[in-house]
Amino acid sequence: MPPPLSSLFPRSPTRVILVILLLFVLFQLFTLRHPASSLTQEDVCAGLKGLDDVFVILRTGTTEAPKKLPPHFSTTLRCVPHFAIFSDFEEEITGHHLYDALAEIDPEVKANHPDFQYYNRLQGKGREAFSAQEIAQWSAAKNTNSGHDSPGWRLDKWKFLPIADKAFRLRPGMKWYVFIESDTFMLWKSLLEWLSKFDASKPYYLGQQMQIGDVVFAYGGAGFAVSYPALKKVVEHRRANIKFYDDFTGAHWAGDCVLGKALADAGVPLTWSFPTLSGDEPADTDFDSAFGGPARKPWCYHASSYHHLPPSEYARFSEFEYRWNRENSTLLRHNDVFRYYVRPRMEARLAEWDNLSENEQTSESSFGACRTACEKDRDCVQFSVSGYSCKTSSVVRLGHKVSAAEQTTSGWLMDRVEAFAERMDATCDKQDWVLP
Numbered sequence: 001m002p003p004p005l006s007s008l009f010p011r012s013p014t015r016v017i018l019v020i021l022l023l024f025v026l027f028q029l030f031t032l033r034h035p036a037s038s039l040t041q042e043d044v045c046a047g048l049k050g051l052d053d054v055f056v057i058l059r060t061g062t063t064e065a066p067k068k069l070p071p072h073f074s075t076t077l078r079c080v081p082h083f084a085i086f087s088d089f090e091e092e093i094t095g096h097h098l099y100d101a102l103a104e105i106d107p108e109v110k111a112n113h114p115d116f117q118y119y120n121r122l123q124g125k126g127r128e129a130f131s132a133q134e135i136a137q138w139s140a141a142k143n144t145n146s147g148h149d150s151p152g153w154r155l156d157k158w159k160f161l162p163i164a165d166k167a168f169r170l171r172p173g174m175k176w177y178v179f180i181e182s183d184t185f186m187l188w189k190s191l192l193e194w195l196s197k198f199d200a201s202k203p204y205y206l207g208q209q210m211q212i213g214d215v216v217f218a219y220g221g222a223g224f225a226v227s228y229p230a231l232k233k234v235v236e237h238r239r240a241n242i243k244f245y246d247d248f249t250g251a252h253w254a255g256d257c258v259l260g261k262a263l264a265d266a267g268v269p270l271t272w273s274f275p276t277l278s279g280d281e282p283a284d285t286d287f288d289s290a291f292g293g294p295a296r297k298p299w300c301y302h303a304s305s306y307h308h309l310p311p312s313e314y315a316r317f318s319e320f321e322y323r324w325n326r327e328n329s330t331l332l333r334h335n336d337v338f339r340y341y342v343r344p345r346m347e348a349r350l351a352e353w354d355n356l357s358e359n360e361q362t363s364e365s366s367f368g369a370c371r372t373a374c375e376k377d378r379d380c381v382q383f384s385v386s387g388y389s390c391k392t393s394s395v396v397r398l399g400h401k402v403s404a405a406e407q408t409t410s411g412w413l414m415d416r417v418e419a420f421a422e423r424m425d426a427t428c429d430k431q432d433w434v435l436p
Helices: 013-033 041-045 065-073 107-112 114-129 132-139 151-156 160-170 188-195 228-240 242-251 255-265 311-327 334-345 367-376 414-425
Strands: 054-059 083-087 091-093 096-100 176-181 184-186 205-207 209-212 215-218 224-227 305-307 359-361 382-386 389-393 408-412
Touching: 054 160, 065 091, 065 096, 065 311, 083 160, 107 114, 114 151, 160 176, 160 228, 160 255, 176 184, 176 228, 184 311, 205 215, 209 255, 215 255, 224 228, 228 242, 228 255, 242 255, 311 334, 334 414, 367 382, 367 389, 367 408, 408 414
Parallel strands: 054 083, 054 176, 083 096
Antiparallel strands: 091 096, 176 224, 184 305, 205 224, 209 215, 359 389, 382 389, 382 408
């Protein structure tokens, strides 16, 4: 006969505490072995009211799709019942169909405009049309004043208007059409709550404001939302003026600007939406910086999107968002992302890391000397040393891991980081959403 439980766990305060600690450790081990990625669809997607009224349009390109799309299928798109993926080549990736966004462009334009040389090669042989050297060269291409200097990027501007038309035909009558890129992360619970505050029967075009010349438009990387009446207007307007918009696109360099102009021409101006929709990833975000127009700093507002997340970061951030939604009754704000996602990864000294400090110092070279220089500047909160170069900054950012060969080590003055967070909290006064 087994011994009674009372003999295994005598009723002493010490033993009770030990049992509680043991149960806590077992719970933590269970949690670690059962992350959000292994939970059921119902677990992860619970509470996303209104998502069935949204059609998500993801835009990508052939060279990036195999690497960037798979993380989306298990995170950003996992709960989305209606979505379509558009690229410059029709294919299947891990069981998901990719439409050719450019299939219906005027054949004469595709045959004669230099932007389509890349596309025409691609249609012949797929990715095998390009050498490994070409792909590596395009991947390393630098940004210029008119965008990324690669043929795939130059082709991308042609996709926006045809994608809008195709989405209109694929899912007519949806309340919202949400356009994202292959490195856009949408926080659906927050986004849906925000969209519920708009009348979707009216023409709305919502996004982070950008401007080129006299055209104000939504930045594609931050994601943007178009109501059905707005999409109908722009599709009909473009169909009646295809030659004009083909010519405009051919002479331009940013497809999101092309779409923004067509929407404005159709009578649908942009509703400025930063920082509800944000064009940076958490590691790059300056949480104390207003972006154009109204002086809205991200810190106090609910967060609905981030951009430039590398594929390796999707699972981490998705897990963070899931746990927050499970354990909190409030929606994530940008300050929550800083305090519980960004801040815990900062340290007094972090090797092989670039925290994006930008102010170069002339005399300090060692890590200790660089730290001292930062401490002497009352506005400085972080610094980095790369080789013999010391940089400091008054902006708090996390930054990114770098290779050992770069010899970059970063540091934060942690007391000042905490003071920054407290100071920013004091600026909040019922800022929740960006609304008209």
